Amino acid sequence: SQQGEEDPQALSIQEGENATMNCSYKTSINNLQWYRQNSGRGLVHLILIRSNEREKHSGRLRVTLDTSKKSSSLLITASRAADTASYFCATVDVLEASGSRLTFGEGTQLTVNP
Amino acid sequence: EAQVTQNPRYLITVTGKKLTVTCSQNMNHEYMSWYRQDPGLGLRQIYYSMNVEVTDKGDVPEGYKVSRKEKRNFPLILESPSPNQTSLYFCASSKNRGSPYEQYFGPGTRLTVT
Numbered sequence: 001s002q003q004g005e006e007d008p009q010a011l012s013i014q015e016g017e018n019a020t021m022n023c024s025y026k027t028s029i030n031n032l033q034w035y036r037q038n039s040g041r042g043l044v045h046l047i048l049i050r051s052n053e054r055e056k057h058s059g060r061l062r063v064t065l066d067t068s069k070k071s072s073s074l075l076i077t078a079s080r081a082a083d084t085a086s087y088f089c090a091t092v093d094v095l096e097a098s099g100s101r102l103t104f105g106e107g108t109q110l111t112v113n114p
Numbered sequence: 115e116a117q118v119t120q121n122p123r124y125l126i127t128v129t130g131k132k133l134t135v136t137c138s139q140n141m142n143h144e145y146m147s148w149y150r151q152d153p154g155l156g157l158r159q160i161y162y163s164m165n166v167e168v169t170d171k172g173d174v175p176e177g178y179k180v181s182r183k184e185k186r187n188f189p190l191i192l193e194s195p196s197p198n199q200t201s202l203y204f205c206a207s208s209k210n211r212g213s214p215y216e217q218y219f220g221p222g223t224r225l226t227v228t
Contacts, residue, residue, distance in 0.1 A: 033216065042118075042204055042219035043157075088157070101172070102217060104149075106156035 006108040019076040021108040023089030030092040118220035137205030146188035150201040
């Protein structure tokens, strides 16, 4: 079963606008990670937020985590055409003893139009 | 350059013909994992390895085998491929010290089984 579910499935915006993607999950987590995938390529890690954190920033990325609602959001500010990609959230279940198994959602396809 | 490599990148084969997809990382990572990515299903973990000679099943292990004889290599073996194993496969690695770290992904192997 899918742990992380992204919303929306697809998002199309103009360059310069902000893009917000959401992720919901079902179980208690140790941490949540966001990855980016360019078409046909491998995934690239963007940011990790731990269950005791509420917000994290990295450059133009801002991630929030609400463990009471079991949801996270990824905000990309001042988007660029080069941000066009699929974005995935992935969770590590708190019950996972190894703490190393990631469960991915199906992703949000972001298109940034020049 | 730190990287995860996979070979081959593309493979078309016939049902029942054994094949191996190699994965190698040069970052001295303990943890390695295989995923398959299918439309509408996201990424699903096939097998993972916490260290040399330590492997475990992921969410969809049926029809696959793995081995971890050396730290850097983690081959994926399909003893008798079937058309439902047509997919995009990714190998990933990360540090593993009891805490989840970001995963580094290979470029992917697109497998078609006819």
